[in-house]
Structure formats: C-alpha cells, structure tokens
Amino acid sequence: MSAHTHAVWTAMARLPTRAPVVALTAPAGGVGVSTLTAALGALLALAAPEAAPPLAIDAGTRAWSGLPARVGSSGEATFNDLLVREGPEAMSHHEARACMQLGPTGLEMLAGESRPGLDGARPPMSAGALYRVLARLRGAYPLVLVDAPAAGDPVCEQALRRSTTAVLVARASSDGTEHALAFLAWLRSLGHDRLVDGAVVVVNEVAPGPPREVRAGERVLARQVRAVVRLPYDRELAKPEPVRPMALGKAARGALLEIAAAVVAGWESTASAQAGPTNAKETT
Numbered sequence: 001m002s003a004h005t006h007a008v009w010t011a012m013a014r015l016p017t018r019a020p021v022v023a024l025t026a027p028a029g030g031v032g033v034s035t036l037t038a039a040l041g042a043l044l045a046l047a048a049p050e051a052a053p054p055l056a057i058d059a060g061t062r063a064w065s066g067l068p069a070r071v072g073s074s075g076e077a078t079f080n081d082l083l084v085r086e087g088p089e090a091m092s093h094h095e096a097r098a099c100m101q102l103g104p105t106g107l108e109m110l111a112g113e114s115r116p117g118l119d120g121a122r123p124p125m126s127a128g129a130l131y132r133v134l135a136r137l138r139g140a141y142p143l144v145l146v147d148a149p150a151a152g153d154p155v156c157e158q159a160l161r162r163s164t165t166a167v168l169v170a171r172a173s174s175d176g177t178e179h180a181l182a183f184l185a186w187l188r189s190l191g192h193d194r195l196v197d198g199a200v201v202v203v204n205e206v207a208p209g210p211p212r213e214v215r216a217g218e219r220v221l222a223r224q225v226r227a228v229v230r231l232p233y234d235r236e237l238a239k240p241e242p243v244r245p246m247a248l249g250k251a252a253r254g255a256l257l258e259i260a261a262a263v264v265a266g267w268e269s270t271a272s273a274q275a276g277p278t279n280a281k282e283t284t
Contacts, residue, residue: 033147146159148160
C-alpha cells in the first residue's frame, strides 16, 4: 500500500465530528471541475465505511451541469426537493437519501436543478440555497464535496466561505496557470489567506501533450498553496460517463490518490487548528 493510499483510507475511517466541506472550483469554466469532483468523490467513497458515504453537491447554476453524468444519474430529485422537504432543519442520512443519486462506488450526489420553471417554483442554485443545503446536510454526511461554479459567481464565493479545504482546477497551459495565480491573488485580497495557504491546485491535462512551460507555472503556484498536482490526460476521464477510479490508467490513478491525500491533509490540519484552543483551555 502506498503512503498516499494509507493516508486517504486512514483519514476516511476517522473523519472529524463536523463534516469537512471541500469546495472545487476554477478561474474559468470548461477545465474539468465536475470530472474531478466525481473522480475524487468516487475514490473517497471506496475508502469510506459503507454506512458513511461522502456526498457531492452539484452547485452549478445552469441546467446542463456536468456532475450528474460523471457520477451517474439515478433519479430526478434535486436540491429544490430537499429544501422543501418537511422535517427538522438538520436532516439525518436516512431522511436525506430520498433526494440523492448514487454513483457506482457509493458516492451520493445532490443534483442541481435541471428543470427550472418559468414560474420560479424550481429556481437554479443560488448562494442562499447552497447555504441552506449545507446547513441541512452537514450532519448527515461525514464529508461533503461541492462542485462550484467558476470564480466570480456568488455561489462559488459561498462555497469557498463555507469550505474547510479548497481545490482549484487549472488547465495545463501557460494561460491556465496564470489564471490560477490571479484567482489566488483575488482570494487573498478578500482575506482568504488561510484558505489559499491550505489549497490544492490540480493542473488538469484536458488533452495529451501539454506545453513544457506549464512546469514553470506549477513551481510558482507551489509557493502559494499546500500542494500542486498534475492530473495527466486519461481516456477514461475524457468519457462522458460515470467515473470509476480503478479503471483509470496508472498515472492518472496515482495522481488522483495524491490529490486525495493532499485534500485529506488540508482538512486534518484545519481540524487540528480548530481543536487547539479548546484543548489548551482544558489543560489550564
């Protein structure tokens, strides 16, 4: 068992009481955020105890979001059905499952709205709706992944504010790494230094043979964040089908494990920092 595999499987067996929230986003659309959300969630579902699967939330604001196709659509329920569901504000896993869709490795997904009505009865995701969704579900799942829109969208900002760890996806190109650096600078300007310091940047090869200058951008990014991981091009990830981590090639599978281990280290570091003052008070 590799060190990354051991770290991920161990972390999933001892998740903190308050579920970590991992926000996945990008400086611009079309760089593979939904694909990575599905792949990372599917891998973490393999590592999770059967009774405690992770949850992926499709926080896209458009009806054609890519996450359902990458996780596996098994129903028509969306976040709107969850928000109008009667019962206590904080839902149990048993209550929440009626609104979820299930992926092949056990990952559960809450879909975005694919049937928006002209009467406003089924609105698309909004920052307020995401806040309410997380409030209802954070106690029902041990881990929550949020597939957020690109930078600048209010839903993206809400996801980042509520997150324990951020994963930023950049295209494997010189422009892609430059945009990622600009996004990190923007986050710091808003006071999110802790989030940036603990972030994981995934440089995604959406096509084979990226330019050599990408490595220079990766080195600059690595000075700003917790980890920078290159995700190599893989035919399985390029297919518009549910992602199965064990079907990936060796290089992509290894990179996915490295991403998962970096994300795990991020939420464990945050949990330790939050627990520190309490422990100090108890010992004095």
